[in-house]
Amino acid sequence: MKMKKDNKIVIVGLIIVVILGLIAFFTTRDEDSIDYSNMTNEEIAVVVEEEVNNMVKNDLGEMGERDRMEYYVSSFMKAIENEEYQEAYDMLYDEFKQNYFKTLADFENYVKTKFPSMSSMEYTNIERNGTVYVLWVTISNPLSGKDSSREMNFVIQENDLNDFDLSFSVI
């Protein structure tokens, strides 16, 4: 018995719908397939950190380059404010560390004496030279008034989203 042409179209269409539906179902299931029940606390912490990092990367991916550079400087300053000196130290460019802060202790001593415990930042200018960005930043302590403000340069090279090397003008 010959099938009508319209019926053939309908059957082929239905098969496509079923296939697409199955693909959509499985891809959606894969996305949510992280099973935390068999993980140790450390493993969960790693996964969560990775998730957070991915979220930050997604946010950074939607930003323009100027905003991203300002975010990196803010991250550095925030780490100092939170006394997470190792984290801030790790952001520094290796040769810069060799030149000015050979050890974490050197860096910690410096920022404790030179950086305000609480800082507000005003980004006055940014220039790109190839893959290197130079930022002009006015840093002040909001609790100490305008007299506390200090002009600084930050130099940043972005290797990838949320992966960067940084240096700053040491005084």
Next chain:
Amino acid sequence: MNFTEVRLKIRHFLRKYKRILIIILIIWAIIFFINIMLKNRNIEPEATTTYDPHTSVIDSGASTPSSLEQPIEDLISEYVGYCNEGNYQKAFNMLSEECRKYGFNDDVEEFMQHVLVRMPTPKEYSIQDYSNIKYGNTRLYIYEIKYTDDLLATGLTNSTYTYTSEKLTFYDTDTGLEMSAGDFIYYEDVKAISENEYLKIDVVSKIVNYSIESYEVTFTNRSNYTIVIADGQETDEAVLVLPNETRNRTDLSEIVLSPQETATITLTFPKFVDDGDISQSLLFSSIRVMEKYSGTGDEIPQETIQSEIDNAIAKFSMTVNVENN
């Protein structure tokens, strides 16, 4: 219309358009599922920047062909490497024969001085395709190289943000990429002549740098009188003619020929190679064949100067076509 009639009408409609409705439903379902899949697609976010080293700054629609990008980057890296090491001879040898000859007079010392002005100490560099132009059948890729200290290593401690720069030009040949430095772009044999009974003007050649054009011109005075081509007494005495304007020389020195004298002089005009204008001719608009010429120094009274001009044997202008056909 009662309920039964409405029901019958709907039933009739569904029977009549059953296939079309099913097809619409299938299309909707396909779009729905494709949408879900696209939404779940794992797109890796990228760090977008405005830095595109191989797209021209002057004309964002023009780029270096991708096959030349890496060779150009390699040449620049090698060139800057040699300069940083102080190996000027090797850097000089990388330049095209034309550039060495007409840009630096085949003199490595001259080249070294050029480098030391820009790179007195070892420098980091960045590159940017500045403009792409055509000369004859050859496409020239002009890159701007910015030299800086290692900004990341110092964080600009005790220093300010400064850089030096130069234009490096590249063009492809059968034997590989050729490179020019020091803003030198190209050399051209012009060999254009204009002459009359008093004067022969022979434009021998021109050297095109990024922001200037220099013409080597031989003037031959065929008369037994002094011929004044330019001495500052008239306006626009020796100019470069462009389609919509003329340009005066950068150096307004006198061009005065004694009787039967032949002199070769370089005339230099400000002109950016990528401004879109084509140099058409050299115009000498106030040539004077002087019966008597006392010069134009401060010690010469203005009346004497004017009187000598008024009594000139002949006054005329001459144009020499320099357009590359």
